[in-house]
Amino acid sequence: MRVIVTRQIPERGIEVLQQAGYEVSIWPGTLPPTREELVEFAKGAVGALTLLTERIDAEVLDSLPSLKVVSNMAVGFDNIDVEACTARGVIVCITPDVLTETTADFTWALILSVARRVCEAAAAVHKGQWRTWEPLGFLGRDVAGATLGIVGLGRIGQAVARRASGFGMRIVYTDRARQPREIEEQLRATFLPLDELLTESDIVTLHVPLTPETRKLIGARELARMKPGALLINTARGAVVDTDALVAALRDRRLWGAGLDVTDPEPLPADHPLLRCPNVIVTPHIASASEVTRARMAELAAQNLVAALRGERPPRSLNWDEVHRKG
Numbered sequence: 397m398r399v400i401v402t403r404q405i406p407e408r409g410i411e412v413l414q415q416a417g418y419e420v421s422i423w424p425g426t427l428p429p430t431r432e433e434l435v436e437f438a439k440g441a442v443g444a445l446t447l448l449t450e451r452i453d454a455e456v457l458d459s460l461p462s463l464k465v466v467s468n469m470a471v472g473f474d475n476i477d478v479e480a481c482t483a484r485g486v487i488v489c490i491t492p493d494v495l496t497e498t499t500a501d502f503t504w505a506l507i508l509s510v511a512r513r514v515c516e517a518a519a520a521v522h523k524g525q526w527r528t529w530e531p532l533g534f535l536g537r538d539v540a541g542a543t544l545g546i547v548g549l550g551r552i553g554q555a556v557a558r559r560a561s562g563f564g565m566r567i568v569y570t571d572r573a574r575q576p577r578e579i580e581e582q583l584r585a586t587f588l589p590l591d592e593l594l595t596e597s598d599i600v601t602l603h604v605p606l607t608p609e610t611r612k613l614i615g616a617r618e619l620a621r622m623k624p625g626a627l628l629i630n631t632a633r634g635a636v637v638d639t640d641a642l643v644a645a646l647r648d649r650r651l652w653g654a655g656l657d658v659t660d661p662e663p664l665p666a667d668h669p670l671l672r673c674p675n676v677i678v679t680p681h682i683a684s685a686s687e688v689t690r691a692r693m694a695e696l697a698a699q700n701l702v703a704a705l706r707g708e709r710p711p712r713s714l715n716w717d718e719v720h721r722k723g
């Protein structure tokens with residue numbers, strides 16, 4: 397039986413698939429397959445280990461009747477039409493938990509880098525512009541003691557909040573529902589509706605999944621509510637923010653800056669107006685990219701795929717119960 401992997405992934409993932417006895421076809425390109433290439437490549441395969449760059453929808457599924465499992469090497473799954481998968485009895489799996497701490501670390505890398513203009517200052521040194529100690533050079537914003545607004549206090553949002561305690565910050569959060577009191581107390585996080593969170597936070601960091609409800613959650617109106625001089629950090633999904641509105645807010649210097657590991661569009665073209673805005677750091681969707689974490693993600697994605705193909709409950713599936721309830 398053949399399974400496909402839509403890009404070269406850490407070796408551990410491939411080993412798990414091979415040890416389980418599958419014939420493993422790895423997409424040879426460094427870029428993702430197009431839709432047509434994906435369908436052609438996956439013909440006859442029973443399982444697909446996919447990345448967030450592959451769109452798996454009803455049309456793709458209907459072209460691949462032998463496909464039984466889609467295992468995404470990501471915690472996010474906005475690239476997959478889960479309902480369409482469930483309707484066709486296709487199991488969908490993801491890789492939560494293993495990337496939580498690494499993603500939270502990177503969120504902090506962006507917070508500190510934007511607040512203290514790290515990239516801009518380092519670039520000046522590379523350009524030979526370091527002439528003396530400047531009392532007015534590269535003045536930034538203090539993180540210690542600031543108010544941190546976390547939009548989405550799930551696994552990653554909570555890990556970001558835990559790190560904030562060392563900076564003596566006030567933590568406010570918003571979510572679809574309040575977290576249990578013990579979590580709020582542990583994290584010293586206060587629930588606020590989004591609008592209030594925006595007016596009170598010095599730093600707003602986004603940790604919600606991309607859904608129809610969160611698409612463009614942060615638009616012109618929300619950006620206008622943010623404190624003058626606040627920072628926006630996004631390590632969730634680019635489309636949670638209205639990019640044009642963000643460009644306008646940064647150009648007008650209403651915001652201090654933005655740290656974006658995800659953008660809309662993604663990848664961001666080098667001539668995109670966002671890259672000409674002051675104090676913006678854009679990184680290429682690398683928040684989970686540590687050696688250990690990417691290996692764990694590959695391993696878990698492969699374990700999910702193998703278990704589901706064997707008819708066993710995978711460690712992390714989104715629709716195992718629904719598919720089995722339908723019989």
Ligand code: GLV
Nearest residue numbers: 469470471472684
């Ligand atoms: C990365 O963005 C992921 O969803 O794992």
